[in-house]
Amino acid sequence: MSSTKEKPTVQETFENELLRYELQQAAELGLHQESRTQWFDPVPRQFLARDKASTTILFGGLTMAQDYLVEGALSGLGYKVKHMDCPDNDSLRFGKEFGNRGQCNPTYFTVGNLIKYLTHLRDVEGLSREEIVRNYLFITSGSCGPCRFGTYVTEYRKALRDAGFDGFRVLLFQQQSGLKQATGDESALKLDAAFFISFVKAFLLGDILNALAYRIRPYEVVAGTTDLVMERCKNILYDALKQRKWLLPALLACRKELAAIEVDRTQVKPKVSVIGEFWAMTTEGDGNYRLQRFLESEGAEVDVQPLTAWVLFLIWEGRHDTRKRMELRGEDSGRHGLEGKNPVARLRMLWVADRVLRFMFQSYAKVIGLNGYHLPDMDEVARVAHAHYDNHVRGGEGHMEVGKLILNVVKRKVNMTISVKPFGCMPSSGVSDGVQSLITEKYPDAIFLPIETTGDGAINVYSRIQMMLFKAKQAAKKEFDEALAKRGIAPDKLAHYRRAKTFSRPLKKSPHVVASTAANAVYSISRMYNSFSLRRNKRMTEGIPQ
16 A cells, blocks of 8 residues: 655745745855854054054044044143044945944944044055055054944944955953053053043043033124134144143133124024934934034024033932942942942942042133033932933933933023934934933923934925924023013114123023023123113214213
């Protein structure tokens, strides 16, 4: 009796066909298991003392002012330094061509910006690949994540290899401490007190210049004056840092330049705060659609986040975590644990670091003319955010985005808040698109707009901003009209006050009452503003001799 073979089911036939196709494709692509090799990220060549004179350090990733001033500071320590230009859409193209798929915007822009510059050295300036690899290196900051930021340095080296610059050195700040032990040779990058003091000075001065520029530029009478003065100030401070001179004369020289800018703060402009993912809110180029300049062109005053606040947040994290570990039943032996350490001394050290940083910032700010500027109180930010975003949840800016939005509304700091982040940014998108919806429901006066950047789609983003900015302009106008009414000033008489210090001096900061700068300027006019001063300003406005 002959046995008959059972016919395969439709599902079995389908699965067999899939397996056959998979094996066929693997054979064509050379992906047989026995021939597969795991990709390995080799340790880059180190930056040794004997290479210091011949090696140029490429640096970038902060604001344009800070990158430039850091170049001056490190040049003063004997390093050859070149700051990178702000990444643009050409950088994005290079990044997407040579980088892995599925990366976020900062990776594509920053990796592509480096490759673009190296390609310029090779194709325009005529340097060979060997000369570039031997005489240049790129230094950037590193982190363990929790997002794709932890893989940036690996993405740099992979893209550089595919672009024809295999072996180019990309080093992290955190790598440098182990150079001497790993090679037996002395590292050229001395992360000592002189290095950190010089770096911190440049870092703080960059924040201060940025704050001044965004405070003055929207109200300048002659367009472009602020940018010209800022360039001169950056050059003055660059030279002082490079020559390691005392900063006081340089700061006073900058103050004199800034005080000469003619401004008119009777112009009513909404104040817009830009928060979000660190790189997206920091960059000033195509990576965030030139967001800050676009807002200014639409008639807004931009409130940017100082990068000093990020350092203060890291210090706060250290203090907060140390206090929590002190409450454990036993000392933990983890990387940041307290086993064998003195937690009180650690807290004291972090407190001193916070105070020193704030003191340096305010000292420089007061001399150069940045009056009435306050760095955020990290304890307050954490306290107001905790009910909505647990302080123990880390990633991106942690709870800061939530805390900043709440304080912006409650304290009437700005008329509108924009949260910008790369498309698919896990920490920031989860906050802005999730938790912040609850915040805007609880605080209905909040004008909040989350936007994501992809490198394209600028028109769509601009359109969304313009719609929300219309509401912010109405809010600013309402604040201004209320201020005029409370001070008893008729709108048609306002021109006579334009020469008052509160309206015409670029370094004058009116006391905070509401968000709008123009409204605060009106509130600062004394009720007892005498008729003689009013008549004098009127005569000056009309060109009548005194």
